[in-house]
Amino acid sequence: MQRDLIKHCRQCGSSVHHRVPDDGDTRERAICPACGTIHYVNPLLVVGTVPYLGDQVLLCKRAIEPRHGKWTLPAGFMEMGETMQQGAARETAEEAGAEVTMGPLFSTLSVPRVGQVHVFYLAPMKHGRCVGFGHETQEVRLFTESDIPWAEIAFTTVRRTLECFFEDRRQGRFGMHDVDIA
Structure with a gap:
């Protein structure tokens, strides 16, 4: 796989x-015979939140x-120079226009394929208004568990995080979830 990704040294x-x-x-790694730089290919980090207000997400x-046209939690690729929590907050503001309080880390989902x-971090909303969401979003909406359009959820990672959120909510406590997606 790395052979397809790296053909030339990024240094020289x-x-x-x-x-x-x-x-x-x-x-096996891509190694530059001229300057000796070893190039690594590592997974990308997607950061996001579970913004919630009472029993709604x-x-x-x-x-x-x-x-396109499917529902998701606000999330995206982490940028250089930011922490995971900063990236998740930025994505929430950009994609949802929501004011949240950043809570604890809630789920990590590995997608090796x-x-x-x-x-995803838990992120209680300060109020139910969302203003100024970005170009990546058509619409934002609060849903109770029974109203979520489950067949229209964009990604398996979002579905699993939502399932964990509502199960934890029923139990009256939020835990930390580590999930592998095949």
């Missing part, structure tokens, strides 16, 4: 060789691909 531009490094690593209807890890 030379063509790379693919082999196991001599430093004790056990995986806030979902965003996607205005972009993938899954696409090279991603998704993390």
Whole structure:
């Protein structure tokens, strides 16, 4: 897989060789024969929130691909220079226009087939108004568990996080959930 991703060194531009490094690593890596830089391919981190108000969660209807027109929690790729919590708060403001209080980490979901890890924080909403959501969102709406359009949820990670949220809510306490998505 790495052979397809890295063909030239990001440091000096030379063509790379693919082999196991001599430093004790056990995986084939892209290695620059000119400057010696070892290039790694690692999973991307998706950060988001579960914005909620009482027994309702806030979902965003996607205005972009993938899954245009489907419902999701506000989330997106973490940017360099920000913490996971800062990224989740930024994505919530950008995609939902919601004012939230950042709560604890709620779920981590590993999705190895696409090279991603998704993390969601609990985020109680300060009020039910959402203003100024961004271009990636068509609509934002609060849903009770029975009103969620489950067949229209965009991603398995969002579905599993919502299922955990409502199960924890029924039990009267929120836990931390670590889920592997095959």
